[in-house]
Amino acid sequence: MEDTTPDKRINIKGLVCPYTFVKAKLAIESMEIGQILEILLDYEEASRSIPKSMEDHGQRVLKVEKINDTDWVLMIRKEKE
């Protein structure tokens, strides 16, 4: 089974677009290829738009999960600089 332990976690609760993606993107940029970023957020639209944009930028979305009434957790693996 694939190891999905995050190498970096960010909490972007309270942020809205486009800052949700700005923060997520800067976090990915600071990481090495193959590493995994975990994102905690509470802005529903970003739970859809961040995975889509990450894929458009060549990253791999491992998980999109609603963990309670307000929050989502995303897991993104860096595939591309």
Next chain:
Amino acid sequence: MDFTEEQLQRYSRHIILPEVGGKGQAKIASAKVILVGAGGLGCPVGYYLTAAGVGTIALIDNDNVEMSNLQRQIAHNVHTIGMPKVESAQKAFNALNPEVNIVPLNIRISKDNIIDLIKDYDIVVDGSDNFPTRYLVNDACVMAKKPLVSGAILRFEGQVTTIIPGEGHCYRCLFEAPPPAGLVPSCQEAGVLGVLPGVIGGLQATEVLKLILGKGEPLKGQLLIYDALKTSFRKVRVPRNPLCPVCGDNPTITELSDPNEEYCSLS
């Protein structure tokens, strides 16, 4: 580069572009660009590069702001009439983005100072309004191996080209020598549509950012010609001329010279 919250907000639309990102924005922030002319072209080029967050922007111009400039030179205004253009533009650019280091140089560019002026900068932008300066800037950039983004405007037509010494043409490959003064339009013939420098300056600023980012294809080896009346853009291929007097295989121009002909300029 660690961004402050303010920088994240200011540059967010850059950072989310795949071609820019945080790394590209950091390149922009460390770039140093020098603009020759703070007039029709220098104003929009400087404004957009300031907005983009270019680290240092030097402005060279020894003119003062006049009422007749305000039809197109958008960094100046009625309150800065009489002030040196470089100071007027510095005020406008600083108000837009105080973290950009604007270096106002209220001097006339010449063969004696140009090499020293451009040596600390990554990219030179020519927005000058006369042929002698245009050729001086070209020759100096070829000799100092500095990338040059050249723009020119007259009436309803503008031109842009990007010169990367050693990698393509230079201005003299295009037009070997300045036209004789008598063939240059006189002041009363040399009108210009006020928005034209906005279009051409916008294209020059785009070229500068592409060079800083190392993205896309610069206008090297090409001349872009914009006709505002027809709303047409034409690209003309400009190969390097091996017989070019300054960048050719056996250059005959090996030192800079100040032209002595008087030109009636558009300033």
